[in-house]
Amino acid sequence: MAETRRLIGRVAVLSDVHGVLPALEAVLAEPDVRSADRIVVTGDLAAGPQPSEVLDALTALGERVVLVRGNADRELVQVARGGTTDVPDPISEWAAAQLGPRHVALLAGLPHPVTLDIVGFGPVLFCHGSPRADDEVVLVDTRPAQWADVLADVPEQVRTVVGGHTHMPFVRLVDRRLVVVSGSVGMPYGRSGAHWALLADGAVTLRRTAFDLDAAIEQVAAASGYPDVRAWAEYFLRATASDVEVVQEFGSRDGRNEHPGDLITARLVLHPITPPEAERIVARSPRPDDHWHPEYPFADELEPLGSLAAEQESDAIFTLFQVRDRASGLAVGGIGFFGPPDAEGVVEVGYGFVAAARGRGFAVEALVELVRHGFAHGARVVRADTDIANGASQRVLLRAGFAEMRRERGLAFFEVRAPA
Structure with a gap:
């Protein structure tokens, strides 16, 4: 008798927590997250002011949580093991120094990408930047030719791709495929709050969890030893950077300014x-x-x-x-x-x-x-x-x-x- 794979029901998608424990806790307290069959976190878990605390909170979820590697996770491992990154980030360098061997091994073993079979969707590919690279930038207005290149190696049966990396939520069709970016839990651009998504019964819902920003900033500042933690928390938790500014900045990275022969x-x-x-x-x-x-x-x-x-x-x-x-x-x-x-x-x-x-x-x-x-x-x-x-x-x-x-x-x- 042929073996059949068990489909997963409801899936909560979180991304880009960046070591902000109060934001993560706010999302994990949501009823739809608590009742989800799986919680998939599409990368950049710990590069922020509370790296160990966030990793402990995620691993405490046990088999319900699926962790996908982000570029910042990969870079934390590089730094923690004595290496360097191409674009040094002070908080990432500090966060790497806070991680113990258990946390470094966890991050080093994260897969990218991950495919899960979900009710109403079939196989869904979860990644960070793109299916082929954890640091590739694709945006809601990335040109179709670039999207075609980005998704060229995705199996035909995969009709839904879920990612992160850019910290701005969107859902769009790309040549009959559904592409979802859930936004950022801990470092949102354009709008404060912890952003996430719910996949249930073949439908995608972008969600935003509001929480007390003043209290969260105080909590992060009190708990973290990062030297500039208050300024960091004020800037990112309040979503100081607008989505328009970020799209303009990231736009040069998604191929829109390239020419034939480049x-x-x-x-x-x-x-x-x-x-x-x-x-x-x-x-x-x-x-x-x-x-x-x-x-x-x-x-x-x-x-x-x-x-x-x-x-x-x-x-x-x-x-x-x-x-x-x-x-x-x-x-x-x-x-x-x-x-x-x-x-x-x-x-x-x-x-x-x-x-x-x-x-x-x-x-x-x-x-x-x-x-x-x-x-x-x-x-x-x-x-x-x-x-x-x-x-x-x-x-x-x-x-x-x-x-x-x-x-x-x-x-x-x-x-x-x-x-x-």
């Missing part, structure tokens, strides 16, 4: 530079829509850009790229190939970033994408060199998958080979 990573856009663009960069004469960082361009890239500017036509593949920070929309560096591959498939690369963009992992992220791009278009070996005294650049190359081959004439030579 290489896209989680945080960066690598834009192939055309000869007219190279000419403007060399002349340091930006147009209003160029959005350059004040330190861009830097001196080291002017010579190769000058050569590109002099060309009638440029190689659209093995060319120079402007690196833009998706969060700010600003051009913060350059990276690229010094010509196409030779007869043996060998190509050389170089990169550089303005000082304000260093130390954030951008160089590694851009190099990994550039190498992938080169291999996808026929390169077999990618090489780079740097001064022996430049330890930072050597570490970047090693983290990007390069191996050091030799040292001579004051330079260290690196390469990475295409998979066999």
